[in-house]
Amino acid sequence: xxxxxxxxFLIVATGAAAAAIAGLPSIALGAEKAExxxxxxxxxxxxxxxxxxxxMPEIAENGNTVPLTVRVDGEATADRYAESVLILADGNPEPxxxxxxxxxxxxxxxxxxxxxxxxTQNVIAVAKMNDGSFMRTDNLVxxxxxxxxx
Numbered sequence: 001x002x003x004x005x006x007x008x009f010l011i012v013a014t015g016a017a018a019a020a021i022a023g024l025p026s027i028a029l030g031a032e033k034a035e036x037x038x039x040x041x042x043x044x045x046x047x048x049x050x051x052x053x054x055x056m057p058e059i060a061e062n063g064n065t066v067p068l069t070v071r072v073d074g075e076a077t078a079d080r081y082a083e084s085v086l087i088l089a090d091g092n093p094e095p096x097x098x099x100x101x102x103x104x105x106x107x108x109x110x111x112x113x114x115x116x117x118x119x120t121q122n123v124i125a126v127a128k129m130n131d132g133s134f135m136r137t138d139n140l141v142x143x144x145x146x147x148x149x150x
Contacts, residue, residue: 034090034124038136041086041126047136052085052127054139063117063143070125072109072135076102082109082127091121104130117143 038047055069072082081104087097100111117123120142127135 031090031095034088034095037086037088037095038124038126041128042134045132045134047126047134049136052125052135052137054123054125054137056123056139056141058140059142059144060117062145063119064145065114066117066141066143067112067114068123069110069112070100072102072127074109076104076106076109078104081106081130083130085109085111085125085127087115088124088126089115089117089121090124092116092118097123117141119143 051073053071053073055071056066060066068087070085070087072085074080076082082102084102085100087099088095089097097115098111098113102109115123120140122138122140124138125136129135
């Protein structure tokens with residue numbers, strides 16, 4: 001066992017603190033990037049609540065593989081369907097997760113996948129409908145072991 005004197009301890013502790021602080025901006029930028037991506041997807045429009053759902057665990061024991069299902073209410077028809085659904089994780093260093101595209105022939109407007117989550121965070125889904133309207137929903141997922149190196 002190595003015993004550190006006071007000076008060595010302070011050097012090691014300062015280095016560890018600097019490394020921890022260096023990681024904070026990238027995580028903080030993840031939330032900012034996510035909202036920028038949502039704004040870009042909306043193109044100045046406003047998203048309504050309801051009609052779109054995310055099914056995910058409330059607590060993810062391991063962030064390496066978190067299941068999610070996104071669903072737009074109702075069957076896809078020529079009159080009403082989701083053109084695309086954007087999925088973002090606002091606590092990941094890079095928030096983009098997936099974009100799903102649908103057509104009137106899709107029938108059920110539903111997609112499932114697995115994702116990585118670095119830490120406890122919001123998962124955001126935004127759907128663009130064929131009539132130009134948008135829907136949004138957010139789910140908070142608590143992660144006990146991070147999947148992006150955390």
